[in-house]
């Protein structure tokens with residue numbers, strides 16, 4: 001364990017304080033606007049066929065295969081069959097990869113999809129209309145249909161930004177029907193993902209989550225190769241935050257129940273106290289993912305590495321908090337780190353910008369002492385995310401035998417050409433609009449920068465309708 005030798009400016013302690021207690025329980029659901037009726041799926045998923053990407057610059061993120069200046073990727077029935085300089089693949093549909101980078105789809109490891117359609121209520125320059133006040137006030141009035149439509153909108157953005165796996169951090173599961181609605185949206189999207197079953201906003205901190213429903217949903221999710229189930233825990237650092245705050249006894253009860261069911265656990269932390277508490281109570285383990293590494297100390301890093309805990313960094317969010325993301329310390333200690341979007345209510349979904357921001361934050365925090373290559377950043381956004389979510393045998397690299405989750409990034413646009421090192425270009429120059437093709441589990445879900453099957457106009461209309469109904473019911477001005 002190396003000592004933390006980096007400059008550390010004074011940083012805020014604890015997670016974002018609620019500052020809006022009046023918005024928590026006690027508000028009565030207004031009855032003057034009926035919830036939106038159920039919306040049908042926005043398009044059937046395309047079939048998994050057989051195709052070969054020819055002549056792309058292949059960044060496999062697989063150490064044995066490495067990078068190919070010009071290579072082919074052959075996909076059949078959802079699986080990667082071959083990755084090589086030249087693959088015959090007779091009869092397969094050919095996708096011209098010239099002028100494109102072919103790489104694994106991005107893996108997001110923490111995203112509150114249910115908040116997505118709340119954007120119209122948000123204003124960054126009005127403290128009453130920033131992320132926490134808005135999500136707390138409106139979240140209390142969500143119907144299952146609201147959850148479905150909001151998650152669906154978030155997943156559409158994920159897909160258009162080249163994300164093929166997402167960890168849906170659902171901390172407003174107001175009933176089993178809300179859980180089902182979020183899972184339905186995930187299933188229909190065609191993306192790979194984990195649904196992290198959380199509390200209901202505003203529920204009493206001394207009441208356990210709906211543990212019985214975890215077992216029910218596990219059976220349902222277990223039927224689907226694309227999805228898995230976990231839980232998201234309320235905070236345990238004593239702050240009454242937007243995600244609830246429980247004591248160690250409740251954490252033991254809930255985490256113990258999750259572990260009996262084999263469900264991984266995720267938790268927001270921003271400080272040494274919660275990691276210490278988790279460690280003292282024997283709760284850390286490889287099935288634990290923590291979110292937002294800020295304000296940790298040397299002992300924390302040691303404990304996290306010892307127990308093989310995973311940590312998810314949301315660089316765009318971290319930059320807006322303290323900017324003191326402790327990436328270098330985590331990596332030096334041997335902690336597994338991945339990247340996440342967090343929310344698209346107050347931030348953009350842009351994995352390229354996330355990598356670039358993390359590179360910048362690390363550079364300033366360590367005064368350039370901790371070197372981070374651009375390839376390392378791309379690894380964190382792909383294969384390391386798959387490792388975090390326990391999916392490295394299925395996704396995160398272009399490896400024969402893994403499922404076909406891949407993207408094609410155009411390099412010919414005004415912002416990219418002529419590129420030098422491809423990793424450098426992805427981190428420094430690329431934009432989501434450069435993503436030409438997105439394939440998840442062998443299904444081509446985006447092609448030439450457009451959805452192949454998803455009726456985005458319907459997704460958009462349905463989200464607007466539901467948001468307007470929600471706003472009226474909540475009497476949100």
Ligand SMILES: [Zn+2]
Pocket residue numbers: 110112169268291342
């Ligand atoms: Zn979060």
